[in-house]
Structures are given as structure tokens and as C-alpha cells.
Amino acid sequence: MAIAFSACFPTSAFACAPPSTEPSRFTAEQSARTSVREASVIMDAEVVAIVRPNTINGYTRLKPMRIFKGPHRPFFDVNVLSACAPDLVPGVRYRVLLMGGPPIYRVLNEMNLPSGVNPYRFLRELDRLLGHRRPPGIEIPGIVLPPEPKKRR
Structure with missing residues (x-):
């Protein structure tokens, strides 16, 4: 399930939790700090296998490339049946924030941002907090972002 941001920020489409129509009292920075604090594991990882897809015992196996927070393990198994x-x-590489585990983790839906939070600022703050900018080719799971608006001079 993809989380898509429309070209007109801050409206978002969510299948799990609809966005609030109330203005947010949280900033992108606060949201990023909360996500980092609540995550059990934060890492850049590659999806190496989907085991028993579409079954109650199915999971996705991630091989970490870089672990920012959490235990150092050769693989992390992630629940794929959660709504x-x-x-x-x-084969795709992601920057993921995981909750729970072990043995099975779930992806923290870090982009389920309160209405009014700019996702680009959130991602920049997440990079800053981790002390490492997300390299090219590392995606954020479930997110389709339009090109970042150009800054006015």
C-alpha cells in the first residue's frame, strides 16, 4: 500500500489513518524526533526475500546495509500482512524505521504525518538526526513524493 503526497501539500492519502483536517501543532522536526525515538531499529536495508507471501506467516526479509539504531543482526524479518x-x-533498498521485534518487526509508518507537516522537511530532519543523508537509490517505503518545489530566490 503506498502513501502518496499530492502536489498540494499538506494533503496526504492514507489507507490506515486518515489525515487530520485540523492544523497540526507538530512540526516536521518534532515528528522526525518522535519517529526516531519510537523506532526499535533504524537502518538502510535491501529487501532480499519475501517469504510465504499472502499468508498469515508471511514476512519480508531485509538485509541491513547500515544500522543507525537497534541491534546488529544479519537479517530483519518484517510483517507484510499489516493493513x-x-x-x-x-532488490529495492530502503531507509526503514522498524517497531517491535524480534523476531518479527513492522515498518513504522513514519510518513503518517499530521496534517500541515512538510514531508521534505521531515526527511531532511530525519537525515540530520541520523547524522547521515539518505544516499541516492535508498527509498522510503510506501512513499511517492512529487519533485520537491524549487526554492524562490
């Missing part, structure tokens, strides 16, 4: 779980595609 809120984004699709993770084999």
Missing part, C-alpha cells in the same frame, strides 16, 4: 504495511519490493 498499514507498505509494499516492500525485492
